[in-house]
Amino acid sequence: MLKSRRDRPSQPAASPPPAAEPNVRTVTRKDLPLSCPMPDAEVWNMHPRVYLPIEDDPNHEAICPYCGAKYKLRDE
Numbered sequence: 001m002l003k004s005r006r007d008r009p010s011q012p013a014a015s016p017p018p019a020a021e022p023n024v025r026t027v028t029r030k031d032l033p034l035s036c037p038m039p040d041a042e043v044w045n046m047h048p049r050v051y052l053p054i055e056d057d058p059n060h061e062a063i064c065p066y067c068g069a070k071y072k073l074r075d076e
């Protein structure tokens with residue numbers, strides 16, 4: 001009697017690649033002008049909207065003075 005049986009090795013859940021700064025939100029030029037909270041953000045909706053001149057920063061980084069969220073502009 002033949003028994004066909006497939007054992008599937010259990011795969012670990014896919015984990016996101018480690019980020020050096022997990023709290024940094026990467027934005028693109030499509031997100032400009034950058035505002036915090038961002039339009040799609042709900043949990044960040046805790047302070048008046050502020051515009052962050054991220055494109056003027058030499059490192060293209062901005063930190064929201066209200067909630068401390070860090071943004072980094074990624075050139076495409």
Ligand SMILES: [Zn+2]
Nearest residue numbers: 036064066067
């Ligand atoms: Zn903020």
